[in-house]
Amino acid sequence: MKLTTLFNEDIFVVTGEVGPIKGALSRDKSKVPQCVKEAELLKDYVHAVNVTDNQSAVMRLGSMFASVGLKNRGIEPIYQLTCRDRNRIALQSDLLTAYSFGIDNVLLLTGDHIQLGDHKEAKPVFDLDSVQLIKMARKLVEGYDLTGNRLENGIDMALGAVVNPNFEPLELQLLKMKKKVDAGAEFFQTQAVYDEAVLERCINLASKFNRPIQLGVVVLKSPQMGNFMNKNVSGITVPQEWIDQIGSVDKADRKKKAAEMMGRFIAKVKHLVQGVHIMPLGWADIVPEILQYAEIEVKKAA
Amino acid sequence: MHATIQKPIEEIVSFIKPGEKVFVVGCNNCAWKCHSGGEDETQKMAERLIRRGINVVGYTVPGPQGMSLCKLSNTRQVLQEDYKQEVSEADSFLVLACGQGVHTVIDATDGALVHPGCDTIFGGETVSDNEIEEFCSLCGECIIEYTGGLCPMTLCAKQLLNGPCGGAENGHCEVDEERPCGWIMIYERLKQLGRLELIEDYQSPKNNAKWSRPRSLRVSPNEATFCSIAGRITVSNQD
Numbered sequence: 001m002k003l004t005t006l007f008n009e010d011i012f013v014v015t016g017e018v019g020p021i022k023g024a025l026s027r028d029k030s031k032v033p034q035c036v037k038e039a040e041l042l043k044d045y046v047h048a049v050n051v052t053d054n055q056s057a058v059m060r061l062g063s064m065f066a067s068v069g070l071k072n073r074g075i076e077p078i079y080q081l082t083c084r085d086r087n088r089i090a091l092q093s094d095l096l097t098a099y100s101f102g103i104d105n106v107l108l109l110t111g112d113h114i115q116l117g118d119h120k121e122a123k124p125v126f127d128l129d130s131v132q133l134i135k136m137a138r139k140l141v142e143g144y145d146l147t148g149n150r151l152e153n154g155i156d157m158a159l160g161a162v163v164n165p166n167f168e169p170l171e172l173q174l175l176k177m178k179k180k181v182d183a184g185a186e187f188f189q190t191q192a193v194y195d196e197a198v199l200e201r202c203i204n205l206a207s208k209f210n211r212p213i214q215l216g217v218v219v220l221k222s223p224q225m226g227n228f229m230n231k232n233v234s235g236i237t238v239p240q241e242w243i244d245q246i247g248s249v250d251k252a253d254r255k256k257k258a259a260e261m262m263g264r265f266i267a268k269v270k271h272l273v274q275g276v277h278i279m280p281l282g283w284a285d286i287v288p289e290i291l292q293y294a295e296i297e298v299k300k301a302a
Numbered sequence: 303m304h305a306t307i308q309k310p311i312e313e314i315v316s317f318i319k320p321g322e323k324v325f326v327v328g329c330n331n332c333a334w335k336c337h338s339g340g341e342d343e344t345q346k347m348a349e350r351l352i353r354r355g356i357n358v359v360g361y362t363v364p365g366p367q368g369m370s371l372c373k374l375s376n377t378r379q380v381l382q383e384d385y386k387q388e389v390s391e392a393d394s395f396l397v398l399a400c401g402q403g404v405h406t407v408i409d410a411t412d413g414a415l416v417h418p419g420c421d422t423i424f425g426g427e428t429v430s431d432n433e434i435e436e437f438c439s440l441c442g443e444c445i446i447e448y449t450g451g452l453c454p455m456t457l458c459a460k461q462l463l464n465g466p467c468g469g470a471e472n473g474h475c476e477v478d479e480e481r482p483c484g485w486i487m488i489y490e491r492l493k494q495l496g497r498l499e500l501i502e503d504y505q506s507p508k509n510n511a512k513w514s515r516p517r518s519l520r521v522s523p524n525e526a527t528f529c530s531i532a533g534r535i536t537v538s539n540q541d
Contacts, residue, residue, distance in 0.1 A: 083460075088507060110467040113459050115477040124460065131464035132507045146507070164468030172489045175501050176465035182504070191468050234469035234476035 001076060002104045002158035004186050006047055007212040011299050013275030015078060015189070015214065016042040016287060017050040018070075020061035025069075034282075035066055039075050041284035045291055045298055048076035048105060050189075050277065054085060056233075057117025064094060068101045078160060079103045082111025087127040088136065088146055095140055099155035107160040107189065108133045112234065131179045134161055138184030161185035163213070164235045165193050165202030174205050181209045189277045191235045192218035194242050196269050203272045212274035217266060219258050219280045219290070223247035259286040263293020270294060303332040303427075304400035305434045306339065306420040314347075314396065315354055317417040324356055325392035326419075327381070327407055328363035329371035329399035335428055338420050339363070339371075339398025347398060347419065360388030371403035378410040442512030442530065448500045450491035455508075457484025463505035 006013045018035040025033060039049050049070060053063040067077035079098050086094065098106065110130045114122050128136065136146045143154035161180045167173035177188070188211055193199045199215060206213060218236065220226055226243035229236050242261065249257045266276050276296070280287055291298065308314075318324055326348045333339030339347075341363045348361040364371060364380040371377055381389050394415040397404045400422040407416050426434040439455045445463065446453050455461045459477045466485030469476030475483050492498045511532035520527040527536040 110460055110462065112469065113477045115459070126460045126462070127510070128507050129460070129462040129464050130467070131504065135504075136507075162468060167466070167468055167470065168473070169486070169489065172466060172486065172501075173468065175489075175498075178502070179464050179504060234471060237471075 002156075003048060003078070003160070004158040007187060007274055011047075012270070012296060013048075013187075013212070013214060014046045014291065014296060014298050015048045015050060015275065015277045016046045016284065017052065017277065017279040018042075018066070018284070019052045019055050020063060020066040022058070022060050024061065033061075035061075036069060036073065038280070038282065038284040039070050040073070042280075042287055043073075043075050045288050046278070047298065047300075048078050050078040050080055050107060050279075053080040053082045053109070053111065054117070055112070057084065057112045057114045057119070059117070059119055064098050064101070064103075067098065067103050071102050076105070077103060078105040078107050080107045080109060081133070082109045083126050083128050083130065083133055084111030084114065085125055087125055091128065091133060092136065092140060092145055095137055095155055095157070096151075099157055103157065105158045105160060106137065107162065108137060108185070109162055116234065130161065131176070131183050134159060134180055134185050135183035141184075158186050159184055160187050160189060162191065162216075163188050163202070163206065164191035165198050166191060166235055166237050170202060170205065174202075177206060178209060181211055185211065187211060187274075188213045190214065190216040190273075192216045192229075192279065194220075194237070194239055194265070196265075199269055199272060214275035214277040215266065215269060215273045216277045216279065217262055219262055219278065219283050219286065220246050221258055221281065221283060222251075222254060255283060255286050256289075258283065259289035260293055263290040266290065266294035266296070270296065303335060303425065303434065304402065305423045305426045305436070306333050306336050306398075306400050307423060308338045308343070308347075308398065308420055309418065311350055311354070314417065314419055315351070315356065318351075318356055318394070318396075321357065323359045323391055323393045324351065324396050324417075325359050325385070325388055325394070326351070326361035326396045326398065327371065327377075327403075328361070328397075329403050330363050330365050330367050331370040333371070333399045333403070333420065334363070334367070335431075336434065339403075344398055347396070351396075359391045360385055371397075371399045372406045374406050374409050377406050381407070381410045440513075441508065442517070442528070442532075443509055445505055448503055448505065449488045450495055450497065450500075452484065452488045452491055454484055454488060457487060459484075463508070465501060 018038045020035050021033045051063045051067045063080050067079040070077040114124045137159050140155045143151050163177045223243045226238040229238050328339035328344030344361050344363050348358045351358050364377050395407050396417045396419045397407050398419040404416050404418050424436040426436045429435050441455050459475050470483035473486050475481045512530050514531040517530045525538045527534055
């Protein structure tokens with residue numbers, strides 16, 4: 001089901017996220033890949049699950065195949081597609097293929113630079129940028145390819161995009177967001193935000209675009225992770241008080257603490273947004289508890 | 303200008319077979335500015351090769367100062383006339399210049415064996431005697447009217463044409479915390495110029511056919527024809 005259907009019914013949309021495994025699927029069917037295990041844990045608590053595309057430029061199993069795998073297990077995937085590794089021919093072909101496999105939602109992104117990943121000498125493609133990618137996907141929806149050739153069948157997918165409220169200067173990030181809206185983006189997910197003021201400032205300026213926005217949250221698992229993200233993950237800032245708070249409990253109690261911290265934060269800011277996108281990074285099992293603390297009941301579409 | 307850096311001497315020496323007679327050629331323009339193949343470096347290269355037992359039959363940097371090795375007519379005259387004797391003895395030419403200069407020596411010698419003595423790294427601005435910086439990627443389709451004269455194909459690590467990605471932090475690019483975000487530079491410059499609205503214009507995907515290789519240009523005083531796999535584009539410089 002397209003996420004836009006949920007947004008149109010004013011449902012607060014909850015999504016999770018999994019990263020495909022580093023490796024191929026085993027021919028031994030009894031070996032369930034980690035990303036499927038995580039998605040199964042999320043299944044009853046979210047509307048859909050993002051499937052990352054060689055996230056952080058680390059080479060992995062393909063996001064399209066993993067998305068199809070989730071779909072076949074009754075989990076609604078949001079197929080992530082980046083510009084980093086494909087030219088415009090491959091991007092269009094992959095969108096046609098993804099739709100043909102039954103995928104209804106796509107998140108269209110620039111993609112992290114190759115320098116952040118594990119194949120630093122690869123050729124970065126970036127034939128299109130994310131605005132051009134969204135505009136091209138819109139044409140596929142309308143039944144045409146990028147150069148105007150008529151398609152036998154177009155795609156009918158909800159087109160998602162991202163915005164980073166942490167970006168300075170924010171005005172520049174919002175100029176880009178407006179271009180994404182004009183290009184045809186139907187919903188937005190934000191980069192991870194840990195600061196109510198940062199989110200509020202962005203939402204106040206972005207609300208005029210009249211597109212549903214999901215708050216992005218990355219589950220903070222340890223103080224080390226907070227420091228690591230501040231140093232190494234582009235576009236995310238974890239405030240020191242969050243790092244201190246997760247560090248204030250023993251390792252054994254951190255899952256509980258993380259669920260409480262994330263949940264309470266979401267509860268506080270959820271009135272600003274139309275949904276939440278939870279990136280549990282392996283702690284999918286605490287998502288139900290996060291939602292409890294956040295006082296969010298996941299409503300299915302009518 | 304074409305920025306070049308010398309290859310390691312061990313690599314250069316490995317190109318040359320035992321007994322091979324080598325003539326060393328430098329460039330009096332870009333490679334001179336880069337200290338990779340000016341008069342001093344070319345003479346030193348000849349000496350360095352001789353110290354390593356290589357038979358160097360001569361060297362030159364076609365002049366005058368400021369003359370590019372890639373100007374074929376000049377290079378041909380210097381190699382075929384001024385250094386006729388030495389050149390006739392040479393089995394090969396070691397060229398301390400960019401890839402265009404290396405090819406110019408092939409043309410100037412009617413197809414002699416050449417060895418590259420440099421890696422050609424980019425086209426840049428000579429900011430000072432000690433600094434060369436890249437501002438243009440030679441893509442064949444200039445959009446810098448809309449970006450305050452700053453090229454996102456060059457200054458943005460992802461060559462994004464419609465604004466920044468979300469990866470910059472504290473004004474710096476996600477690939478390198480020392481490197482400023484090209485799009486923040488563009489934004490600040492347009493803001494300063496009072497032309498920020500230009501960022502709102504949608505920029506179409508690049509016509510990569512204009513960036514195909516090899517490309518050529520035919521010129522006359524009144525018009526020029528640019529040839530790439532995008533076709534032949536003739537432009538006039540008249541009214």
